[in-house]
Amino acid sequence: MGQAAMQPRTDWHLKENARDHRTSKFSSKELIVRRGQAFTVTFNGTGQPEQNLTFITETGPKPSKLAKTQATFGISSTMSTESWSAVLQSTSSNSVSISISSPPNAVIGRYKLSVQTTSSGSSSPAILGTFVLLFNPWVSGDDVFMPNKAECEEYVLEEFGIIFAGNKNHINSFGWNFGQFQGDILNICLSMLDQSLNYRQDPATDVSHRNDPKYLGRVLSAMVNANDDQGVLLGNWSGNYDGGKSPSSWTGSSEILQNWKKSGFKPVRYGQCWVFAAVLTTVLRCLGIPTRTITNFSSAHDADGNLRIDEFYDASGNHLDRSADSIWNFHVWNESWFSRSDLGPSYSGWQVLDATPQEESGGIYQCGPASRNAIKEGDVDLDYDCPFVFAEVNADCMYWNYEAATGKKTLMFSKSTVIGQFISTKAVGRDDRVDVTIDYKYEEGSTKERDIFKKARKKLGLEDKFDPTAPTPQEIDQKPDISGRFKVAGPLEVGKDLSLILVLENLQSDAKTVHVNMTAWSTVYTRRPVHEIRKDSISVTLSPKEEIQFPIKILYTEYQQQLTTDNTIQVTALCLVEGGIQVLVQRDITLDNPAIDIQVLGEAKVNKEVDVEVIFTNPIDMEVMDCVLQVEGNDLLRGILEIDVPPVKASEKSSTKFKLIPFETGPKHLLVNFSCDKFADIKTFKMVNVID
Structure with missing residues (x-):
């Protein structure tokens, strides 16, 4: 084995390459580029005529040409769209600038780039460093190409x-x-x-x-x-x-x-x-x-x-x-x-x-x-x-x-x-x-x-199979004697009583007696029942073609302890019509959390402090405790800000202030999540336009 080549110094032209490859938002000291597009790299210490250079890119644990995880290529006069290639940009007495391009179907991931001088034959390749290659929706040869x-x-x-x-x-x-x-x-x-x-x-x-x-x-x-x-x-x-x-x-x-x-x-x-x-x-x-x-x-x-x-x-x-x-x-x-x-x-x-x-x-x-x-x-x-x-x-x-x-x-x-x-x-x-x-x-x-x-x-081979669970024709043809629905008759908000109306209508021209079994459950958003909130039954006789409305009120005190963080309640009325078929009336209700408000107090400028205020009004007649405010937003603050907020008395207003120091211009989004013992995860966001 000959002498290993001296470790060359490599300039990855991070800023220019990142701009051309639309990777400037990454905060990396490593070159990040997209496939099917050329990037520039300059290195020194070859001391060899540039036509004798061979480049090697490798990714993964066992790079091989067959698996397309390794490529060896010399300098050519034009870029290839089919394979890895290098074109000479400029040379000086001690450095070479080249433009390297990957095929638009290259394997993505972290690559090692090495250079070997052919004339010295025996010397082992000098490692120029590593770079990361990503998919490229801006290049028409890439599978992920998006014309818009x-x-x-x-x-x-x-x-x-x-x-x-x-x-x-x-x-x-x-x-x-x-x-x-x-x-x-x-x-x-x-x-x-x-x-x-x-x-x-x-x-x-x-x-x-x-x-x-x-x-x-x-x-x-x-x-x-x-x-x-x-x-x-x-x-x-x-x-x-x-x-x-x-x-x-x-x-x-x-x-x-x-x-x-x-x-x-x-x-x-x-x-x-x-x-x-x-x-x-x-x-x-x-x-x-x-x-x-x-x-x-x-x-x-x-x-x-x-x-x-x-x-x-x-x-x-x-x-x-x-x-x-x-x-x-x-x-x-x-x-x-x-x-x-x-x-x-x-x-x-x-x-x-x-x-x-x-x-x-x-x-x-x-x-x-x-x-x-x-x-x-x-x-x-x-x-x-x-x-x-x-x-x-x-x-x-x-x-x-x-x-x-x-x-x-x-x-x-x-x-x-x-x-x-x-x-x-x-x-x-x-x-x-x-x-x-x-x-x-x-x-x-x-x-x-x-x-x-x-x-x-x-x-799927389902159309002729005998299906024991399939309804028989007479089951499907039976028409119900009554119809029913739940109407919402008030605000759908956590902390407020829930007012509904069960509307039943007799579709027939003779009277019908109906027994109604009603349940209300808190659920998760997959409609899986978690806690029973209410159970009721009523019997009623409907005159021919009559419509009757039953008001139903579920108090906040009834559902408060039972609600999941999804704020969902399912109400069901199973109506048994004497001498007729059953009718199922159902409604899934999602309750809104109370609102929170974000105010940006002043102009948002790069590297300048700006005050932000978050306001929450407690809508219920009891104190809310364990209040926490969580704030995040790219280019507005680093990481996640967590603020403990003092308890908020019944019907009172709470104001929390904090400072931001934005570090990028443009439209940015500030996300806020407010939680307490009575309301889980009240979320809102605000667009903040950051200027220079």
Whole structure:
């Protein structure tokens, strides 16, 4: 072996390269560039004619040319779009500037760059240093290429998001800090890949697949939840979050990812769907894959894969846990943008990924990428997990009455238009809601939508099978004698009494006697009952065609102790008509927290202190204690500010002031979360325009 070459000094031109590659928001001392695009590097100490230089890039534990995790290339006169290449920029007596370009399908990750001088043959390569290569939605050869520049800005570079929640009658929203460029997040995202089961089983093969967004999306959908692997977040839907943080208390992804790393990759407690989706958004945007969060209202969880949701109720109207199927008030997942060479161009574009552990796929809790176009067209036989996602937005609902004593079940009614409503995402460049339901299915109730549903059942082999749970024709044809609904007759706010009206109408021209069993339960947002709040029964005779209204009042003192952090209550009235069939009337209610207000007192300027005031008015007639204010916002403050707030007496106003020193210009979002013993996680955000 000859003499090892002297370690050259390398200038990575961090500022210029970061500007050209749109990676300036990363706070790294390491070069971060995007694939399929040239970057400049200058080094000295070769003392050799530049035409004798050979460059070597390597990534992963066992770099090889065959696996495309290693490349060797000399200097050429023009850039290649197919392979790694280098073009000479300038030379001086002791330094060389070259432009290096990777192919647009290169493996992403951390690379080592070395240079070897061929004339000295025997000397070992000199290491120039390391750089990180990311996906590039701005380059047309990349699978994640997104032609619309405004969408690239939003879905890759935007660190603030809005997540929609609540229920189909009452959509609310809150801000989220994705923070994909903050601190150490990029390194944590790369270590997530190295923690995955695929990497642990076969590191070299896993790394060689990291050029493919559909592979990475699937791996990361498994890694964001803690099932099966040393994933990031442990899910908890019990309503009891002891031993961790309540899912609704998080305001951003950075804290979660940092905690995961600090703990030596032990799962962070706890997540629910929007937390899983928000963290996956952070990771994919960080790596350069355009990604957004999607909220589906009345979202089906079809456990047995028959595109049907079975719900069971007892004679008192209690929701029974007899089926693994469920309908969630809302569910949040992700869409990522990339082409599907495996399925053909008509299935490219938005792909559904879901990191919430609901059902296993390929033996582990992962979901997607399912092509959104395939979902809309009922092509449920395509990879990956299309039937599950199809059911989430378009399953049919069957409502059964179940008698425990006899084991007899009777179909009360079925509905094909309940599931998948107001599918929502944040607008590009604005803090508004955009409805994308029409991108997931044809208009509900149209013949086209029903035809697609039948096509999907056929593809899954469900249309001719004898189904013992299927309703018999006479069960479906029976028409109820009465109709019922719950009307809201007052404010839907935590701390206020809940006023409802049960409206019953006799549809027949003879009198009907009805026995009504009513229940009210607090639930989590998946509609899982947690605590009983109220149980009532009434009997009434309705004259022909008569409509009767029963006012129902649930006092704050009745529900206060029972409410979960989701602020949801389900009211059910099971109506037994003498000599007729049962009618189920149901409503899911989401209560709003009281408002908090953020005031920025003065102009926000870079590196100048500005005061911010947060005002909370206690709406109830008792003191609230254990008040904590949590504040975060990229480029406005570092990390998370936690302030203990003194107790607030009944109906009094509390004002909390703190200072910010913004360090970047432009529109920034400040997120605030206020908690106390009576109200969990009151969230708001404010856009702060920072000037020079």
